[in-house]
Amino acid sequence: MTLASMYKTDYVQTLDQHSQTNLNSSWVNDKGAWMTNVIIVCLIKFFFGIVPGMSPELAWTMTTLTYNVGSYIMLHAVTGVPFEFTQGAYDGITLWEQIDGGVQFTATRKYLTTVPIVLFLLSTHYTHYAPFAFSINLVVTVINLIAKLPVMHQVRFFDINQKVESD
Amino acid sequence: MDNPILAAVNQTLQASSRVIEAIPGSDIVINYIKNSYQNDPFRVVLELGLAVFAVKYMLSKKYRIDPSHIKLTEKEIDELVAEWQPEPLVQPLSDIQRMELEKTQVIAGHQGPRPKMLSSGKNLLNLASTNYLGYINNEDIKEKAIETLHNYGLGSCGPPGFYGTLDVHINLEKDIARFLGTEKAIIYSQNFSTISSVIAAFLKRGDIIVADDGCNFAIQKGTQISRSNIKWFKHNDMADLERVLESIKKESSTSKKRPLTRRFIVTEGLFQNFGDIAPLDKIMELKEKYKYRVILDECNSFGILGKNGRGLTEVFNISPKRVDMIIGSMATALSGTGGFCAGSKEVVEHQRLSGQAFVFSASMPAMLAVCASEAIKILETPEKGNKLLKDMVDNAATFRNVVVSAPQAIEVSSDVGSPILHLRFPKNALSAAGITTRDEEKYLLQEIVDEVAVKDGLLITRAKYVENQELFLPRPSIRISISATHARKDVEKAAQAVKASFVKAISKRK
Numbered sequence: 001m002t003l004a005s006m007y008k009t010d011y012v013q014t015l016d017q018h019s020q021t022n023l024n025s026s027w028v029n030d031k032g033a034w035m036t037n038v039i040i041v042c043l044i045k046f047f048f049g050i051v052p053g054m055s056p057e058l059a060w061t062m063t064t065l066t067y068n069v070g071s072y073i074m075l076h077a078v079t080g081v082p083f084e085f086t087q088g089a090y091d092g093i094t095l096w097e098q099i100d101g102g103v104q105f106t107a108t109r110k111y112l113t114t115v116p117i118v119l120f121l122l123s124t125h126y127t128h129y130a131p132f133a134f135s136i137n138l139v140v141t142v143i144n145l146i147a148k149l150p151v152m153h154q155v156r157f158f159d160i161n162q163k164v165e166s167d
Numbered sequence: 168m169d170n171p172i173l174a175a176v177n178q179t180l181q182a183s184s185r186v187i188e189a190i191p192g193s194d195i196v197i198n199y200i201k202n203s204y205q206n207d208p209f210r211v212v213l214e215l216g217l218a219v220f221a222v223k224y225m226l227s228k229k230y231r232i233d234p235s236h237i238k239l240t241e242k243e244i245d246e247l248v249a250e251w252q253p254e255p256l257v258q259p260l261s262d263i264q265r266m267e268l269e270k271t272q273v274i275a276g277h278q279g280p281r282p283k284m285l286s287s288g289k290n291l292l293n294l295a296s297t298n299y300l301g302y303i304n305n306e307d308i309k310e311k312a313i314e315t316l317h318n319y320g321l322g323s324c325g326p327p328g329f330y331g332t333l334d335v336h337i338n339l340e341k342d343i344a345r346f347l348g349t350e351k352a353i354i355y356s357q358n359f360s361t362i363s364s365v366i367a368a369f370l371k372r373g374d375i376i377v378a379d380d381g382c383n384f385a386i387q388k389g390t391q392i393s394r395s396n397i398k399w400f401k402h403n404d405m406a407d408l409e410r411v412l413e414s415i416k417k418e419s420s421t422s423k424k425r426p427l428t429r430r431f432i433v434t435e436g437l438f439q440n441f442g443d444i445a446p447l448d449k450i451m452e453l454k455e456k457y458k459y460r461v462i463l464d465e466c467n468s469f470g471i472l473g474k475n476g477r478g479l480t481e482v483f484n485i486s487p488k489r490v491d492m493i494i495g496s497m498a499t500a501l502s503g504t505g506g507f508c509a510g511s512k513e514v515v516e517h518q519r520l521s522g523q524a525f526v527f528s529a530s531m532p533a534m535l536a537v538c539a540s541e542a543i544k545i546l547e548t549p550e551k552g553n554k555l556l557k558d559m560v561d562n563a564a565t566f567r568n569v570v571v572s573a574p575q576a577i578e579v580s581s582d583v584g585s586p587i588l589h590l591r592f593p594k595n596a597l598s599a600a601g602i603t604t605r606d607e608e609k610y611l612l613q614e615i616v617d618e619v620a621v622k623d624g625l626l627i628t629r630a631k632y633v634e635n636q637e638l639f640l641p642r643p644s645i646r647i648s649i650s651a652t653h654a655r656k657d658v659e660k661a662a663q664a665v666k667a668s669f670v671k672a673i674s675k676r677k
Contacts, residue, residue, distance in 0.1 A: 012394065013372075084521070087394040088371035105229040117221045121214065125199070129210065138213070145220075 016089035018101060024081040024090070025098035028108050037115060041067055057127040061136055064123040068116055068140040075112070076147045079161050092161060096147070097154060104150040116144045263606050270613055272626060279304045280652050282626070291626035292657055294647050299471050299586045300542070300555045301652030302502035308541045312534045319533035328519065331530035339536045342543045343495070343507050347469075347477055348487045351515040353522065354507045356531040358498040360524035361506030362464050363389035365494055368521040369514075370395045370429060377411055377459070378433040379403065380639045381441050386433060386464060387638050399639075402441070405449045408432075412457045430459045431491075436468030436479040440630065440641040442581025442589050444472070447483045451490075460491040467587060469493075470500030476546045476556050503539030505531045559586055559651035562658045566649055569662035576670040586649040589630065590665070591642050592673060600676035608643045611676070615645065615668045623664035 027033055044066050048059040075096040080088075090098060100106045120141040127133040146152065187193050239247070260268065273285040280301065281290045302308055315335070325331035336354060343352040355361040366389035370376065374395040378386065381402035390397045398415065401407040415430075432454060434445045447463070454461050465478045473481030478495065480487040487493060492510045497503035508518060518525055546552035563586045570577050570590060578593045592608065602608055612629050619625040630646040647665070649658065 016394065084371070087367065087392070088373060089394075091372055103229055103231050105224075105227045110225055113224055114221060117217060120217070124214070125202070129207065134210065 013089055016086050020085065022081065022090070022098055022101070023083075025095055025100075028095075028099055028112070034108075034111055037112075041115070041119060057130065057133060060123045060126045061133045064119055064137045065140055067119060068144045071112075071116070072144050072147060077161070093154070094161070102153070104153070109148065113145065113148050116141050263609060266610070266613065267631075270617060272620070280650055284620075284626075287621075289624060291620060291624050292653065292661055293626050294649070294661060295626050295628040296650075297467075297499045297648045298502060298650045298652075299500045299559055299648065300476075300502070300546075301650050302500075302538070302542050302545075304652065305502075305542075305545070307545070308502075308538050311541050312538050315534040315537040321532055321534075323530045323532055325529060326526060327530040328526055333530075333533050333536070335533045335536040335540070336530060339497075339540045340507070342540050344509055346543050346547060347493060347495075347509050348480075349493065349509040350488070350511045352507045352509040353515045353518050353525065354497070354505055354531070354536075355522065355524045356505045356528055357524060358466060358496045358504070358506040359385045360528065361496070361508065362386050362462075362466075362494050363392060364522040364524040365462065365492060365508045365518065366390055366431075366433070367393045367523060368518050369492075370431065374429040374431070375415060376431050376433055377408065377415070379435065379438075379445070381438050381641075382433065382435055382464070383439040383466075384633060384637060386435070390433065402438075403443060403445060405446060405453070408450070409453060412453060412459070416457060430457075431462055432459050433462045434464070436463055436465040437472060437585055437587065439467055439587070440589070442579075442585045442587040444468070444479065444482070444582050444585065447479050447485060447490075451485055462492045462494065463490050464494045466494065466496035466506065467499055469495035470542070470546060471556075471559070471586060472584070474553070474556075475549075476500070476552060497535075497539040497542075501539045501542040503531075503542065504535045505539075555651045559649060560584055562586075562651065562653055562655065563588070563649040565655060565658050566647065566662040569659065570666050570669075573666050573670055576673045577666065580644075588647040588649070589641075589644040590647065590669065591644040592669075596673050600673055602676065605643060611672055612643055612645055615665070615672050618668050618672075619661075619664050623661065623668075625661050625664060627665065 041063065045059060045063045048054060048062045048066075049056065051059075054062070076094050079090075079092050079094050081090045081098075096109075099108055120137055123137050124134055127137075187197075272291075274282040275285040275288075276283050278293075278296060278298075280293050280298065280303075282293055283290050296303070298304075319333065319335070323331045323333060323336075327336065340352045340354055343354070344350065355364060362385045366376070366386070370390075370393040372394045374393070376390050376393070376395050376397045378390060378397055378399055379402055380399040398411050400411045432450060434450060436447075437444055445463075450461060453459075463479065469478045470476045472478055475481060477487075478493070480490060480493070487509070488511070490510075492508055492514055494506060494508050496506045498505060508515065508522075520526065545555070563584060567579060567581070567583065567588060570588070571579050575593065575596060578591045579588060580591065581588045592602075592611070597603075597608065602611060609629065616627055616629060619627060627645055627647060630641070630644050632640060634640055645665075
């Protein structure tokens with residue numbers, strides 16, 4: 001029988017994924033990407049600071065909110081790859097799960113987990129620990145961090161992004 | 168009372184605080200911690216928890232998720248290396264492989280209806296090559312080919328998308344589209360990879376293919392590499408096809424969330440392994456009813472079936488625009504090389520970037536493209552084309568009428584009018600002769616092949632398969648390919664010889 005019928009389909013999917021470099025997820029390992037991440041946070045804070053009538057505390061809270069929501073959408077909500085040479089090997093797999101081919105605790109993953117934590121600590125410091133701001137920051141950061149835990153690899157809630165089972 | 172322990176602890180604390188104050192930047196940290204306390208212990212615990220989590224995360228070792236990854240210790244690796252024995256680069260041949268190697272005929276000189284054999288020096292009547300309309304020896308085509316060779320040279324220097332497309336390729340695509348009656352066509356330089364590329368260009372994981380289980384190896388590989396869900400239906404059994412389509416419809420209506428998937432029916436016009444024709448009218452009916460698309464592999468029916476050679480769509484009087492993709496071959500009837508996919512403009516243009524064999528293979532040599540164009544032009548002129556088709560059909564009918572007159576020894580699985588004839592031993596005759604395994608059947612068929620080569624001057628062949636990879640391995644057979652340029656008498660004599668040989672072979676074993 002063919003190789004595909006001897007193993008489960010997951011094996012064939014792994015073969016397809018590793019046959020070429022996944023250009024959709026390999027850029028996160030570049031130093032430039034890490035630097036850009038920090039620069040984007042700074043830019044967000046800067047632009048929120050420019051908005052007239054926004055207090056610094058609100059600016060920090062908005063920065064944390066924007067960064068966490070934005071990075072959640074980019075890393076954990078959008079699935080698949082934008083190009084089509086793998087016969088759909090990455091269908092239903094988010095960018096976070098694609099990084100480094102699914103290996104957990106690599107350097108990039110550790111970095112991407114650190115940034116929201118540091119941002120949270122800074123943000124709570126600069127808002128003088130006001131309870132409302134603190135709770136917003138906490139909730140958003142915790143949701144972002146839970147999504148990055150290795151136990152959540154390919155776990156789906158409420159049928160969001162649910163992978164359709166093959167017949 | 169001065170407790171010595173208390174005094175010691177006090178001294179340690181003072182010493183450590185002096186050390187901490189000496190560290191540069193320590194006052195910022197101490198300030199931060201003082202600031203952050205803010206009379207809210209609960210929050211501090213939370214933040215401490217976060218910091219601990221961060222540190223634990225940073226210190227974790229990386230590991231892989233997939234369960235099939237095995238980590239071996241050094242000792243295990245050393246053991247495995249020590250006990251490894253190298254296998255020979257080439258396995259020794261089994262008996263049947265050695266037989267196949269020895270008995271394969273080699274043609275000395277050029278291909279044609281009566282080629283000369285290297286081993287015996289005799290000219291045998293060629294019933295093995297797929298030269299259905301006799302274009303291999305056509306003088307007009309030969310002249311055109313030589314002229315093209317002088318103009319264009321031999322190779323085409325690259326893939327079609329990167330300097331490899333010549334005007335003759337574009338002309339061939341136009342000729343095919345005009346001849347078939349579709350909007351456009353795209354050509355591939357190898358027949359086998361055409362159907363695989365087309366299927367892979369339009370299908371991926373999650374899509375559904377319903378395919379005939381008599382389909383040839385190329386189609387099976389195409390469906391496998393497309394990674395889609397394949398459902399097979401019994402060969403040419405329309406009731407079974409309807410059952411499969413119905414079951415898919417029921418499944419998809421009960422599952423909670425089904426994204427938009429593509430659904431295709433894949434079948435062949437004239438089956439390569441059986442020689443029978445697919446009932447295209449019934450398939451089109453089912454396709455309209457269940458909203459599927461159809462890929463029709465006409466490699467063995469383009470240029471062969473139909474009054475003018477336009478293939479299965481002409482036989483059943485169906486507009487070729489209704490079939491979504493018609494795959495055909497220039498390597499069979501047109502005696503050129505490669506294959507094509509004909510369809511609407513969108514179908515063809517999509518393959519210019521997504522057809523893997525189009526993008527990553529060299530385009531066909533100019534002279535073969537010109538040969539195929541010429542062959543189509545000959546088919547289009549009624550006096551020449553219709554005559555060739557009629558001769559081929561008559562020769563096929565002659566051969567078929569002779570071999571079906573011995574049903575105790577020969578089982579013919581081909582339809583009337585098909586130039587591919589698969590001759591097999593009937594199952595009851597085999598069991599009566601005590602032949603149980605596939606290898607024994609192959610040896611017996613090879614005896615027939617050898618005998619007619621020596622005694623009657625015929626070159627015939629067994630049909631060969633990649634046995635360990637075929638999903639539905641067909642029974643061993645002798646495949647006869649009838650050509651239009653054979654004389655009627657020769658075909659009749661050949662048929663009688665083959666029939667006599669079959670009868671003799673099966674009765675000898677009784």
